[in-house]
Amino acid sequence: MFEPVHGSAPDIAGKGIANPIGQIWSAAMMLAHIGETEAASPIERRIEDVLARPEYRTPDVGGKATTQIVGKGIADNLSK
DSSP, X not given: OOOOTTTTOGGGTTXXXXXXXXXXXXXXXXXXXXXXXHHHHHHHHHHHHHHTOGGGOOGGGTOOOXXXXXXXXXXXXXXX
């Protein structure tokens, strides 16, 4: 099973402030585990790219970005 360590964060559900990186990274780890490194590597690189930019930080890491902004930032960068 692959899931972020912090779980589903029900206390902040629906508020748009959850950091989606743990869940997305879990998916990349699963892909790597089953041998799909070509699929996992771009996701991991995009996570690194997004983490380096302050506009993609959610409140848990001192930013103001929403769950959607961070997820979209990673997804949009995957096509580049």
